[in-house]
Amino acid sequence: MKHNFGAGPGILPHEVLKQAAEGVLNFNGTGLSILEISHRSAEFESVLNEAVSLVKELFNVPEGYSVLFMQGGASSQFALAPYNLLPDGGKAAYVETGVWANKALKEAKLFGQVEIVATAKESNYTYIPKDFTIPKDAAYIHITSNNTIYGTQMKEFFKSPIPVVCDMSSDIFSRKVDVSDFGLIYAGAQKNMGPAGVTLVIIKNDILGKVDRKIPSMFNYQVQIEGGSMYNTPPCFAIYVSMLTLRWLKAKGGVAGIEQENDAKAKALYTEIDRNPLFKGVCAVEDRSHMNVCFVVENPEHEKPFLKYCDEKGIVGIKGHRSVGGFRASIYNALPITSVHVLIDAMQEFQENNK
Incomplete structure (x- = not known):
């Protein structure tokens, strides 16, 4: 998948x-x-x-x-x-x-x-x-x-x-x-x-x-x-x-219903970015997008290995835009929260493997 x-x-x-x-x-x-x-x-x-x-x-x-x-x-x-x-x-x-x-x-x-x-x-x-x-x-x-x-x-x-x-x-x-x-x-x-x-x-x-x-x-x-x-x-x-x-x-309950799902997806992913010492966000916390979650690795040497690790997990489209670098997880309406948790699991596993 x-x-x-x-x-x-x-x-x-x-x-x-x-x-x-x-x-x-x-x-x-x-x-x-x-x-x-x-x-x-x-x-x-x-x-x-x-x-x-x-x-x-x-x-x-x-x-x-x-x-x-x-x-x-x-x-x-x-x-x-x-x-x-x-x-x-x-x-x-x-x-x-x-x-x-x-x-x-x-x-x-x-x-x-x-x-x-x-x-x-x-x-x-x-x-x-x-x-x-x-x-x-x-x-x-x-x-x-x-x-x-x-x-x-x-x-x-x-x-x-x-x-x-x-x-x-x-x-x-x-x-x-x-x-x-x-x-x-x-x-x-x-x-x-x-x-x-x-x-x-x-x-x-x-x-x-x-x-x-x-x-x-x-x-x-x-x-x-x-x-x-x-x-x-x-x-x-x-x-x-x-x-x-x-x-x-x-x-699905219209815009009000999907907004609740989007808020939950964004909260889960940003919580992991802030918790995980290998990653960090790139923009002001109060202005963080609930559609495009941008983050980078603390150690630039981890960027390519993490992208490869994501690819092995079936996580696609995660590479950040060339003007920013790092990673971009676009969590649009149709992306289920289960996919967000797959990415979170990958981040946690990558942390365990790179202590």
Whole structure:
């Protein structure tokens, strides 16, 4: 058995994989594959409608918001958000908490002025900045809720006088949030919601229509809303698997239920990191992510042997990002706590063998 701690594309529930495989061969008894049915068919429209309905239910999306399934990954949203929200000559505020936040602000500079209101760059992003002023003359403020590479996470979200745009790619549906605190939420599906190839966008309708520039139809949120995520052929299979994953999440007690599981997984693993003298965490304790647990060995000579030991135990995807090194255990929604305990056991056994 493999224990998949990969950072993304990440682990999916086994039952979802089984259902998706069946759908590839014979979707809902149609005798056709989900890969070959028309996106305009009643069969696929029911998939898309259910996916949208589940997002609204699981995240308690208020009235006045639209739910979109878009292509291009979260990285496209780095540009689409300012394209649609930042007027020519206007200003946007950004909180820089990692590589992806940095890439997002670089894209925004193509459309207007960017003010970095807070950054953790000087510490190699080992903490979340908390004391900063939100400029009221900015069109929006952009944040990244969870930093996959560095293992930090915003534990609380602030009330803002301007729209908040949030990249939730690596912790979407992992914990309860108040959607009404945000003007725009976007998330690549491939960590907690489905496979790579589709991006979830939740947008407050009244923040649109405030820029004068001409926006190409494919990049225009309003056009996508009017087209019901089907202005062009959508990524049907990725939406289907996302819908199955959202069904699975609902059956597990929804976001509130999975949040309890995620808290238990994170607590168990961080407890072992802090207890075990061979390992140590890399970021501020109060900002530790419950999705991406980053840690290193006290003795660099132990790094490769521990990776090899994990491989022998069927623990995969544990190697840290090249910019941080060490180890990264991504404990997304679908990873069972039993896999976390396998990793903990491996850490304890490695300690015993290296006293």
